[in-house]
Amino acid sequence: MTTNLIDMQNSDVIMATSNMAENHPVGFQWVMKAKERGAxxxxxxxxxxxxxxxxxxxxxxxxxxxxxxxxxxxxxxxxKNLYFRDYVVHYTNASFLIDPAFKTPTDLDGLFTGYDPAKKVYDRSSWKYQVDGEGNPRRDNTLKDPQTVFQLLKRHYSRYTPDMIEKVCGIPKAKFEEVAQLYCSNSGPEKTGAITYALNLTQHTNGVENIRSLCMLQLLLGNVGRPGGGVVALRGHANVQGATDLELLYHELPGYLPMPLRDQHPDLKTYLERETPKGGFWVNRPKFMVSLLKAFYGDAATKDNDFGYQWLPKRASADAYSHQHMFVDMYEGKIKGFLADGQNPAVGGPNAKLTRAAMAKLDWLLVVDIFLTETAEFWKAPGINAQDIKTEVFFLPAAPAAEKDGSLTNTMRLIQWHDKAVTPPGDVHSDADFFCSLAHRLQKLYAGSKKDRDKGFLAANFTYGAKPDEPEMVEVLKEINGVATEDITDKDGKLVYRKGQPLNSFAHLTDDGKTTSGCWIYTGVTVEVDGKLVNKAAGRKPADDKDYLAHGWGFAWPANRRILYNRAAADLRGKPWSEKKKLIWWDANAPGQKPEDKGKWVGLDVPDFNAFLAPDAKNGDKPFIMRTDLVGGFFGPLNDGPFPEHYEPVESPTKNLLSKTQINPVVKIWKVPDQKNELAPVGSPDYPYVITTYRLTEHHLSGVMSRYLPMLAELHHSHFAEISHELARELGIENGEKITVLSPRGKVHVTAMVTHRIKPFTINGKTVHQIGVPWHWGWKGVDELPGSRGDITNDLSATVGDPNVYIQETKAFVCNVKKGVV
Amino acid sequence: MVRTLAMFTDTSLCIGCRACQVACKQWNELGLEVPEWTGGYQNHAHFTDKTYRLVRFIEEPGGKPNGDLAWLLMSDVCKHCAEAGCLDACPTGAIYRTEYGTVNINQDVCNGCRYCVSSCPFGVVSFNESTGTAKKCTFCNDRIHNGLGPACAKACPTESIQFGFRDELVGKAAKRVEKLKAMGFKDAQLYGADAKGFLGGLNAFFLLLAKPSTYDLPDNPRLPQRNVMVDSLLSIGSALVVGLGVLLSFRERGKGGPHA
Amino acid sequence: MPKPPHWELMIVWYFFLGGIAGGAYFTAAIADNFGGARDRGVARAGYLLSLPLVAVCGLLLIADLGVPTRFLNMMRTLKVWDPMSIGAWIVGVFGLFTFVSSALSLSSSPSHAALRRKIGLVGIFFGFFLASYTGVLLSNSAMPFSAGEGWGKLKHADRYSMLVELLLLAALIAALGAAARPLVSGHFATLFWGGLIGLGLLLPLALDLLGTRARALGALAAALVLIGGFVLRYVVLMSVQA
Structure with a gap:
């Protein structure tokens, strides 16, 4: 997220689009604080x-x-002219001119220029800025030129009228206008608003564009980089942010470096050339990449061997190894072995029936988890004959957080250290123990190998501290932070870092092999002070009047900055937009970088900016330092277009009312054999209801950490579906009775929870019912609590994905509901 | 007695996360309990011998200031009444008042007569079949005697449950209720904050957004012991009537001689 | 919502037997002090009946506790305003009276008889208390039914008390209004109207008024009164907790 949860108390209006109170109750305290202050x-x-x-x-x-x-x-x-004009003109690309060949869905009935219907991809050659002779984008700061991003944006969204919103979203026009006025009027120098989102926006076939659309609104209202503003991305559990930063993902390396593609990135030089932009902070990508390779391969990584670049695995294609793709491959027999570490895809993954069927085709499956999950016992699933399963399944018990040292990076990029409270019982080990031990065993097996490809793995270090198979976690954090590989001196010959000393800042990383960093954005989390290692993630100084953002509590990447792009909290000249919304500002009298200089960015947060770059210097007024053009992007080419456009979910009760393009034209729909991924046609009478799946406060994800704990599992009577009184009346369903929910992929039996909290929608004049089904249940649970077990909601969802990141669409698809167990 | 401690549960800040309910279960090591279907999220329907903190979920159509549906969320608990029905009813002295003003059941003394169960105007006290004793919120007696607040208050992420000195909390609560009224919550009210009000005031008092009965709370709870005097007089009265009758009948029989 | 104490059959029996014990002792002491010579038998029978009954009462009360071995904890305190505390003490104290009175009633010594009569006059209070405090016990509760205003008493003995009971019951039902619904029209309605009002009160009253000379009828009337008394306690206790 761009901001910090503590800062939400400064919001004048908060639009929660996710279910924050239930899924982020601790962070929600700041929303309640804002409310107490009148937000x-x-x-x-x-x-x-x-x-x-x-x-x-x-x-x-x-x-x-x-x-x-x-x-x-x-x-x-x-x-209504409610946007923050100064911010929009100067801090975004609204004034940039776009190539005249570029056309939007307004002209092309739902498509952008360049669509190839046969390949279902866009040719993006016209999706670009007009540039002047020096290659700089042409601008019109009056925003009047019809080719400005602003005018294109205005025209594109002029179709999104309150009447249209009423028809498409089912929001009554008056109610929409009330909310629009309330939210948008909290904009400008004196006011800010925050928007939260979570899986409610991501788990769609328009997932990335969903998020872009909210970011664009925030840019338009001047709500990024300012106190009380922000794009509040709420992560799904305690360490999703950390997992993303360290990239337990198929398409990136630690620190958001692209995972090389086999065909596009044959060597390091090509990789760096193609992936390093001309402007913005990512011009430093070579330093981050080389330091990462040095962290991976140590002394074996040298300039001569491209720092071991060739030892990195390469992706075959953009979507290969994404979650859904992997299970389709598994079902088709292409993947033979599977290590599921702390994941329960038999319950939690989309189209879970396919997931389980896929695992049945494996040669071996290793599950590492804190409970014996449905994934570990997929061969015991109801209706499965274990004798038919040939997969050899191993299970290793894992230690939960309280049984190990380590850190969690929470939703606000805050790295927080935790100490081991108790030693895990018996033969239970932490993930780190397991992976180091596994690596050492594999290194032994590969020890004699003469193959080039094995050299990197054999050179890689998996020993942290004295005991090879029990890593010291602070040492791991130090490797992530990065160290000097030799003594580093400044130009006067003065020692800056001695060999092995942890680095204070990613600004000190180099691309010549003198530094390492396992994840460049974390650099600075462990530093040396007076010869002693200081773990800033373990800092526990709470917020006070002087430091409301609590910079002494944990360490927020990057560089302990709590609010990203905070240069935007000051105007062009570096003054706070208003006293009420001040955060950082340019102090012309503060001591500068050199003794003879004056001027520095100061204030309530660490500047997310060059602290000594004066507002009137070149690029001193461009806050969005991570972007190539240094400004916020209304125009931002993704695989499905530079502006978000509404398309219906792959399964929908209605045709698209905005254009003839029904669904995302570049959506990923996997073809799976044996009718394992059937889809309902638009407006199917067999599946007339919209269904959304979600989580509850009382349970965690696929239920692994809650269904086995009586004190949590007993909080909900049983697996349920929330349905409206109206639908219940139509179907003759009583509150509390068993019902069956069906989709083209499967069915579940759940308890009907008839509630006023669900209401039917009127879509284009017709009543459309929507139901909600949480997805925490599986067939395992506490014996004494029959309600802790239940059918798997994800048996209903489909194997379809967003075209940018291939995330599933589990927040909106269609179903039928039948009274009783059928 | 030292300065009275209290818990102030501000339902306007409650988000129904039930961290309090779980923290209570965990700290007090209250065991597993099979839930009944209550029609919604709430489990269980009432306080039990294993549920001392209970978050109530009440759907109230039209209950919001703007006329929208309200979902009233309230973390209910033993009120630790200044005049406690359970304490007065206890024939063994197992139920006692601590120096902090809280009401507690000494599990080593309680003999399970269950008179306290029906003497609580709020239905808080419950009988535990396995220990044979009465159970209820202890105000985390072990914690407050070691400088810690109750587990529920500690776990509450939104400060809906506040722990502190009663006089301070009452002042805070009064301000909060005024603020809410100004925000349009016309039924916002304190429940049990007034030491001159019912039961001498509650040491676990509440801020409600609707009338008490909406939350399954009595509008004007009273000590059941208030009946003792009247009923005893009635008993004496009827005793006199009966006694007189019996006396008369024996007198008549005494006079009647052998033919009677 | 207030909760019932989940008192089951043992407590119904305790209430019932306690009533009889108290009534028997009461009747015995009155007969002893104010009756003629022929009433000595009644007195002796009353004393001797009350002793085992009150002993059974004590045992029932102990057996019903969650932790019966801690019954002596009742003796740790005496709360004069607390019917449960007083009740526990009364069972003990009244037990002592029934024991002494019973022992003395076996003696033919006139000095013993004089002592017995004096003790009886004191014991009456405890006996009466035992017989009637249960009403206070039940009304002294947060349950809406029993906590209703004007909750009547459990009565015994002969036609006077039957009339009184009828009147009190009528007053109770009237006073309780809607709260009495479980009693008069709920699950326990048949038992209430048929068992208590019909068999326990109206029939014995009719029998009593019809022919006091027919001993069999008199005995039947007395038995029916007892059944009625039991039914009253049963329906009141159970409907409160239903």
Whole structure:
């Protein structure tokens, strides 16, 4: 997220689009604080949840229509002149001119220029800025030129009228306008608003564009980089942020470096050339990449061997190894072995029936987890005959957080250290122990290998501290932080770092092999002070009046900056936009970088900017340092377009009312044999209801950490579906009775929870019912609590994905509901 | 007695996360309990011998200031009444008041007569079949005697449950209720904050957003012991009537001689 | 929502037997002091009946405790305003009276008889208390039914008390209003109207008024009164907890 949860207390209005109160109750304290200070809370969610209970206004919208809604707000803000003009003109690419050949869905009935219907991809050659002779983008700061991003944006979203929103989202026009006015009027120098999101926006076939649409609204209102503003990305559990930073992902290396592609990145030089932009902070990518390779391969990584670049595995294609792709490959027999570490895809993955069927085709499966999960016992699933399963399954018990040292990086990029409280019982080990031990065993097996490809793995270090198979976790953190590989001196010959000393800042990383860093954004988390190693992640100085962002509590990457792009909190000349919303500002009298200089960015946060770059210097007024053009991007080419456009979910009860392009034209739909991924046609009478899946406060993800704990598992009577009184009446369903929910992929039996909190929508004049089903249940649980076991909701969802990151669409698809167990 | 401690549960800040309910279960090592279907998220329907903190979920159509559906969330608990029905009813002295003003059941003394169970105006006290004793919130007696607040208050992420000195909390609560009223919550009210009010005030008092009965709370709870005097007089009265009758009948029989 | 104490059959029996014990002792002491010579038998029978009954009462009360071995904890305190505390003490003290009175009733010594009569007059209070405090015990509760205003008493003995009971019951039902619904029209309605009002009160009253000379009828009337008394306690206790 761009901001910090503590800072949400400074918001004047908060729009929660996720169910923050239920899924991030601890962070939600700051929303309640903001409310106590008089902020308004708007909750946009198909369901009335505990977040709605705390909200001033609850705005239900049909699942899968987020872009329509945000587009409507963008349209409203522009039409009513409620946007923050100075911010938009100077801090975003709104004034940039776009290639005349570029056309938007307004002209092309839902498509952008360059669509190839046969290949289902875009030719993006016209999606670019006009440039002057020096290669700089041409601008019109009056925003009047029809080819400015702003005018294109305005025209694109002019179709997203309140009437259209009513038809598409099912939000009554008056209610939409009330919310639009409330949110958009909290903009400008004196006011800010924050928007939260989570899986509610991501798990769609328009997932990335969903998020872009909310970011664009925030840019338009001047809500990024400022106190009380921000794009509040709420991560799904305690360490998703850490897992993303360290890249337990198929497409990136630690620190958001692209995972090389086999065909595009044959060597390090090509890789760096193609992936290093001309401007912005990513010009330093070679330093980060080389330091990462040095961290991986140590002394074996030298300039002569491209620092071991060739030892890195390469991706065959962009979507290969993504979660869903992997299980399709597994089902087709292409993947023979699977190590599931702390993951329960038999319950938690989309199209879970396919997932389990895929695992049945494996030669071996190794599950490492803290409980014996459904994944570990997929061969015991109801209706499965274990004798038919040939997969050899291993299970290793793992230690949970309290049984090991380590860190968690939470949703606000905050790395927090935790000490081991108790030693794990018996033959139970931490993940780190397991992986180091596994690596050492594999290194022994490969010891005699003469093959080039094995050299990197054999050279890699998996020993941290005295005991090879029991790594010292502070040493691991130190490797992530990065160290000097030799004595480093400044130009006067003065020692800056001695060999092995941890680095203080990623600004000190080099591309010549003198530094290492396992994840460049974390550099600075462990430093040496007076010869002693200081673990800043373990800092526990709470917020106080002088430091409301609590810089002494943990360490927020990058460089302990709590609010990203915070240069935007000051105006062009470096003054706070207002006293009320001050964060960092240019102090012309502060001591400068050199003794003879004056001037520095100072304030309440660590500047996310060159601290000595004066506002009137070149690029001193461009806050979005991670972007090539240094400004916020309204125009931002993704695989499915430079502006978000509303498309229906792959399965929808209605045709697209905005254009003839029904679904995302470049969506990924996997073809799976044996009818394992059937999809319902648009408006299918067999599956007339919209279904959304979600989580509850009381349970955790696929239930592994909650269904086995009586004190949590007993909090919900049984697996349930929330349905409206209206639908219950239509189907003759009583509150508390068993019902069957069916999709083209499967069915589940659940308890009907008939509630006022779910209401049918009127979509294009017709009543559309939506139901909600949490997905925490599986067939395992506590024996004494029959309700801790239940059917797997993900048996209903499909194997379809967003075209940028291939995430599944589990927040909006269709189903049928039948009374009783059928 | 030292300065009275209290818990102030501000339902306007409650997000129904039930961290309090779970923290209570965990700290007090209360065991597993099979939930009944209550029609919604709430489990269990009432306080039990294993549920001392209970978050209530009440759907109230039209209950929000703007006329929207309200989902009233309230973390309910033993009220630790200044005049406690359970304490007065206890024939063994197992139920006692601590120096902090809280009401506790000495598990080593309670003999399980269950009179306290029906004497609580709020249905808090419950009988545990396996220990044979009465159970209820202890105000985390072990924690407060070691400088810690109750587990529920500690776990509450939104400060909906606040722990502190009663007089201070009452002042805070009064301000909060005024603020909420100004925000349009016209039924916002304190429940049990007034030491001159019912039961001498509650040491676990509440800020409610609707009338008490909406939350399954009595509007004007009273000590059951208030009946003792009246009923005893009635008993004496009827005793006199009966006694007189019996006396008369024996007098008549005494006079009647052998033919009677 | 207030909770019932989950008192089951043992407590119904305790209430019932306690009533009989108290009534028997009460009747015996009155007969002893104010009756004629022929009433000595009644007195002796009353004393001797009350002793085992109150002993059984004590045992029932102990057996019903969650931790019976801790029954002596009742003796740690005496709360005069607390019917449960007083009740526990009364069972003990009244037990002592029934024991002494019973022992003395076996003696033919006139001095013993004089002592017995004096003790009886004191014991009456405890006996009466035992017989009637249960009403206070039940009304002294947060349960809406029993906590209702004007909760009547459990009565015994002959036609006077039957009339009184009828009146009190009528007053109770009237006073309780809606709260009495479980009693008069709920699950326990048949038992209430048929068992208590019909068999326990109206029939014995009719029998009593019809012919006091027919001993069999008199005995039947007395038995029915006892059944009625039991039924009253049963329906009240159970409907409160239903």
């Amino acid at each position: 308004k809370l708007i909750h946009v969610d198909p369901r009335y949840t505990r977040t709605s209970a705390a909200a001033d206004i609850h705005l239900p919208l049909r699942s899968g229509t987020n872009i329509a809604f945000f587009g409507g707000l963008i349209n409203y803000a522009i039409a």
